[in-house]
Amino acid sequence: MIKKIDHIAVAVRDVEKAAEFYEKVLGLKLGGVEEVEGMDVKVGFIPIGDTRIELVQPLDPHSGLAKFIEKKGEGIHHICYEVDDIHKALETYKAKGAKMIDETPRKGAHHSLVGFIHPKSTGGVLTELTQPADS
Amino acid sequence: MIKKIDHIAVAVRDVEKAAEFYEKVLGLKLGGVEEVEGMDVKVGFIPIGDTRIELVQPLDPHSGLAKFIEKKGEGIHHICYEVDDIHKALETYKAKGAKMIDETPRKGAHHSLVGFIHPKSTGGVLTELTQPADS
Numbered sequence: 617m618i619k620k621i622d623h624i625a626v627a628v629r630d631v632e633k634a635a636e637f638y639e640k641v642l643g644l645k646l647g648g649v650e651e652v653e654g655m656d657v658k659v660g661f662i663p664i665g666d667t668r669i670e671l672v673q674p675l676d677p678h679s680g681l682a683k684f685i686e687k688k689g690e691g692i693h694h695i696c697y698e699v700d701d702i703h704k705a706l707e708t709y710k711a712k713g714a715k716m717i718d719e720t721p722r723k724g725a726h727h728s729l730v731g732f733i734h735p736k737s738t739g740g741v742l743t744e745l746t747q748p749a750d751s
Numbered sequence: 752m753i754k755k756i757d758h759i760a761v762a763v764r765d766v767e768k769a770a771e772f773y774e775k776v777l778g779l780k781l782g783g784v785e786e787v788e789g790m791d792v793k794v795g796f797i798p799i800g801d802t803r804i805e806l807v808q809p810l811d812p813h814s815g816l817a818k819f820i821e822k823k824g825e826g827i828h829h830i831c832y833e834v835d836d837i838h839k840a841l842e843t844y845k846a847k848g849a850k851m852i853d854e855t856p857r858k859g860a861h862h863s864l865v866g867f868i869h870p871k872s873t874g875g876v877l878t879e880l881t882q883p884a885d886s
Contacts, residue, residue: 618777620800624759624830626876634874641847641872642753642832664832665755666801671874690875692827695759697777697799712776737776739769739806740825741761 617705619698622746623661623670627685627693631660631671634690638662638669646671652725657681659725670696670725694732694742702729702747709733709745721747752840754833757881758796758805762820762828766795766806769825773797773804781806787860792816794860805831805860829867829877837864837882844868844880856882 628634635646647668649660656676662669672693674682684693699705702721710716717732724730727749735742763769770781782803784795791811797804807828809817819828834840837856845851852867859865862884870877 618779618799621756621759621802624756624827626874628874637849637873641844641849641868644753664753667756669830688823691870692830692876695804695827709776714772714776733776735826738772739761739763741827 617699617701617708619700621667622696622698622744622748623668624695625670625672625693625744626691627681628671628673628690629685631658631673634671634673635660635662644669650725651675652723654723694744696730696744696746699745699747702731702745705745705747706731713737752834752836752843754835756802757831757833757879757883758803759830760805760807760828760879761826762816763806763808763825764820766793766808769806769808770795770797773806779804785860786810787858789858790860829879831865831879831881834880834882837866837880840880840882841866848872 631649638644644662647661647663651658656679658673658675660671715734715737717734721729721731724746728746730744730746733743766784773779779797782796782798786793791814793808793810795806850869850872852869856864856866859881863881865879865881868878
């Protein structure tokens with residue numbers, strides 16, 4: 617059901633500033649930057665191998681992401697896995713005992729559908745599932 | 752110079768226990784588990800796509816990793832990139848202004864050579880570089 621890691625998300629204060637390490641030091645390239653409707657975040661993706669680093673910047677200072685940065689500083693925020701059927705994945709993982717943040721999918725970046733599993737059932741790792749728009 | 756993400760490391764109290772979420776819920780498979788000589792850790796790799804989740808358990812209660820778990824709980828610890836030449840990578844990234852934890856490589860899991868970049872120069876992400884034994 618899981619195809620690959622879609623992205624590893626890094627919470628940052630400023631996407632373009634954070635991208636400098638990846639571009640100037642590591643020699644990777646920042647792809648498109650977009651604001652995600654309804655999630656109040658600005659995201660920039662850095663492709664690498666079959667996955668991507670997602671730099672994610674809160675636009676709402678009262679959001680969970682903004683509080684994460686305020687409390688813990690910038691850093692790795694979650695891991696996102698690509699699944700072929702997000703509805704089935706959320707249902708199956710819940711049935712297997714995972715504590716879900718989302719029981720039904722919501723809209724993510726690039727017109728994908730996404731859902732989150734609570735870190736309590738994953739050994740502390742906020743875990744996102746995504747079904748890309750084209751799958 | 753960077754080929755792909757070698758692994759995403761998750762700090763855990765117990766590799767086998769932490770693997771249960773990945774195996775029973777997500778349906779992924781835990782590969783070999785090994786103790787890494789000189790680093791006082793037990794690691795278990797879960798292959799996915801062209802990368803891996805590394806579950807890493809401290810064996811020394813006074814280590815940085817043990818303190819990380821004590822302070823922040825289990826969770827994502829670092830991202831590791833595969834490079835073709837670890838000596839050249841550490842030298843190049845230092846020359847480009849990255850604050851290095853390791854200026855020369857040390858031994859990692861599976862007879863690899865590894866080096867770390869300090870989170871201060873990476874936007875809060877502890878960043879490891881690895882040259883696998885077979886490259």
